Amino acid sequence: xxxxxxxxxxxxxxxxxxxxxxxxxxxxxxxxxxxxxxxxxxxxxxxxxxxxxxxxxxxxxxxxxxxxxxxxxxxxxxxxxxxxxxxxxxxxxxxxxxxxxxxxxxxxxxxxxxxxxxxxxxxxxxxxxxxxxxxxxxxxxxxxxxxxxxxxxx
Amino acid sequence: xxxxxxxxxxxxxxxxxxxxxxxxxxxxxxxxxxxxxxxxxxxxxxxxxxxxxxxxxxxxxxxxxxxxxxxxxxxxxxxxxxxxxxxxxxxxxxxxxxxxxxxxxxxxxxxxxxxxxxxxxxxxxxxxxxxxxxxxxxxxxxxxxxxxxxxxxxxxxxxxxxxxxxxxxxxxxxxxxxxxxxxxxxxxxxxxxxxxxxxxxxxxxxxxxxxxxxxxxxxxxxxxxxxxxxxxxxxxxxxxxxxxxxxxxxxxxxxxxxxxxxxxxxxxxxxxxxxxxxxxxxxxxxxxxxxxxxxxxxxxxxxxxxxxxxxxxxxxxxxxxxxxxxxxxxxxxxxxxxxxxxxxxxxxxxxxxxxxxxxxxxxxxxxxxxxxxxxxxxxxxxxxxxxxxxxxxxxxxxxxxxxxxxxxxxxxxxxxxxxxxxxxxxxxxxxxxxxxxxxxxxxxxxxxxxxxxxxxxxxxxxxxxxxxxxxxxxxxxxxxxxxxxxxxxxxxxxxxxxxxxxxxxxxxxxxxxxxxxxxx
Numbered sequence: 001x002x003x004x005x006x007x008x009x010x011x012x013x014x015x016x017x018x019x020x021x022x023x024x025x026x027x028x029x030x031x032x033x034x035x036x037x038x039x040x041x042x043x044x045x046x047x048x049x050x051x052x053x054x055x056x057x058x059x060x061x062x063x064x065x066x067x068x069x070x071x072x073x074x075x076x077x078x079x080x081x082x083x084x085x086x087x088x089x090x091x092x093x094x095x096x097x098x099x100x101x102x103x104x105x106x107x108x109x110x111x112x113x114x115x116x117x118x119x120x121x122x123x124x125x126x127x128x129x130x131x132x133x134x135x136x137x138x139x140x141x142x143x144x145x146x147x148x149x150x151x152x153x154x
Numbered sequence: 155x156x157x158x159x160x161x162x163x164x165x166x167x168x169x170x171x172x173x174x175x176x177x178x179x180x181x182x183x184x185x186x187x188x189x190x191x192x193x194x195x196x197x198x199x200x201x202x203x204x205x206x207x208x209x210x211x212x213x214x215x216x217x218x219x220x221x222x223x224x225x226x227x228x229x230x231x232x233x234x235x236x237x238x239x240x241x242x243x244x245x246x247x248x249x250x251x252x253x254x255x256x257x258x259x260x261x262x263x264x265x266x267x268x269x270x271x272x273x274x275x276x277x278x279x280x281x282x283x284x285x286x287x288x289x290x291x292x293x294x295x296x297x298x299x300x301x302x303x304x305x306x307x308x309x310x311x312x313x314x315x316x317x318x319x320x321x322x323x324x325x326x327x328x329x330x331x332x333x334x335x336x337x338x339x340x341x342x343x344x345x346x347x348x349x350x351x352x353x354x355x356x357x358x359x360x361x362x363x364x365x366x367x368x369x370x371x372x373x374x375x376x377x378x379x380x381x382x383x384x385x386x387x388x389x390x391x392x393x394x395x396x397x398x399x400x401x402x403x404x405x406x407x408x409x410x411x412x413x414x415x416x417x418x419x420x421x422x423x424x425x426x427x428x429x430x431x432x433x434x435x436x437x438x439x440x441x442x443x444x445x446x447x448x449x450x451x452x453x454x455x456x457x458x459x460x461x462x463x464x465x466x467x468x469x470x471x472x473x474x475x476x477x478x479x480x481x482x483x484x485x486x487x488x489x490x491x492x493x494x495x496x497x498x499x500x501x502x503x504x505x506x507x508x509x510x511x512x513x514x515x516x517x518x519x520x521x522x523x524x525x526x527x528x529x530x531x532x533x534x535x536x537x538x539x540x541x542x543x544x545x546x547x548x549x550x551x552x553x554x555x556x557x558x559x560x561x562x563x564x565x566x567x568x569x570x571x572x573x574x575x576x577x578x579x580x581x582x583x584x585x586x587x588x589x590x591x592x593x594x595x596x597x598x599x600x601x602x603x604x605x606x607x608x609x610x611x612x613x614x615x616x617x618x619x620x621x622x623x624x625x626x627x628x629x630x631x632x633x634x635x636x637x638x639x640x641x642x643x644x645x646x647x648x649x650x651x652x653x654x655x656x657x658x659x660x661x662x663x664x665x666x667x668x669x670x671x672x673x674x
Contacts, residue, residue: 001231002230002247002270005230005231005247005248005249006246006247006248009248009249010248060274062246063246063270063271063273063274064274103271103283103284103286104245104246104267104270104271104283105245105246105283105284107248
């Protein structure tokens, strides 16, 4: 009930006004939303590309963090951005989305803005270390993965 | 169930109900018939102030068993009439604060929300959700300033029972009292002792309405309490109702078609209205009128025409757009074929590579090498500016330009080849003439030479004859005396040559003459 009410309010807000580069794609229910984000400056790694984010909310949102991953889409082209903290299956290593880093004052919009800035400040065209292995063998849900947040550079 | 005043004080309603019931209120209902009589039960006297009610709230909940079942309104679920100031909104629940608390870092949250958030955190790691300052929930929470609370209290909300029919709207501070005391739509426990289902406060006195009955009109089975509700009564399609115009009784089901097509009393316009008949009257009168109205007679015909005109217009629109596009294309083609429009004399096009040509054609100098410019890309705006995408040229002007260029170049090449052929003809003519002349000259020369040769021949033969004649004479004269070698050089030389000439003369002449002929 808590989550429903809060998500309804967020949805109303998202439909009203969004920061530049962020668009609401689909929010048919209050469980799973799709958002598109773009990097607004001309970082050559992400120029002219749009990325699709999938938010999955638990019944305990916003006390519990939503699950946020990038999802690849063929048409329209929505690749997985190249970033040392984003695995090629779309899982994002960002403390804000993990249990400790999450705060209930965050919301869908603030997560999108954070990801935008995470992308725009990146200069390395690379995947995280051990990406192949992780993508191949990971069966856990993103929120159950214990990422080590060692890199404060990006 | 008519209510006597917009927001009826509870005792008004109760008294009216008590009198209509025409009997003593049943004891388990505990409804006071007259406030003055039953002050003992703690019922408020006539229309008390909300504050007074609020003060007497907790005892009043005890005073009736039935009311104990009432659920106090959840402030988080309230619907606000207008958007709230964003500064009064809790960042966790995104609703206006409910019983807010202040953290030491001066961030405010609803008590409930921040407790929720801390439940998920480890006990010693609790921090402010906004700034992550460490917080001890036992000691660090403090009440928010009074003004914040006042502002929150003054927010205007709708009654939580709005969906079931209550239209109460007031400040948030009053919502608790309204729901708990006044609102007729608040659900309470059913008066029947063995029924635990909720019922609206206003139907409380009717006893248990939670038995399933079927609608006597449409036979849908539903609970009695829903049957009583006015909205259901107006929904049942088989319930009879009266036409609001002719007062004939009919089923609700049939009311709409009746009013639309049948009802004689409903006011309709004459069917000639589309042609201009101004008559509007009840159907029965209009029918009479239509028999004589010429416009009504014409109406079907006009309607047909109208439909046809509309169809044609709809077809015209894309056509005119298409014409526009085609015209543009034509203009473009023309302007590319005749680059300088008012200067047709310059066609066929001047050689764009020849810098002199611009001097040769003064008007062309205004636009040097006109056919190498891009075609004017300015397609004149199509009349239907509403649809700009369709107004785009149907072809790529760049490609078109190249094609035109190619065409003009080909013209140029054929012109040059024509000139070449002509030149060739002229040259060969000149050469032939020259040849002729030279040939004649040669003939003349040959003839002259032949003449000279004849003369020479004649001279030679004459000389030879002369010489042979003289030689014959001298040789006979000198034959015996000239045997010695001591003769003078010239004398011997001349003698020997003469001798040889004498011996070989006939042969040498022949050979000489042939050799001469060859030499010439």
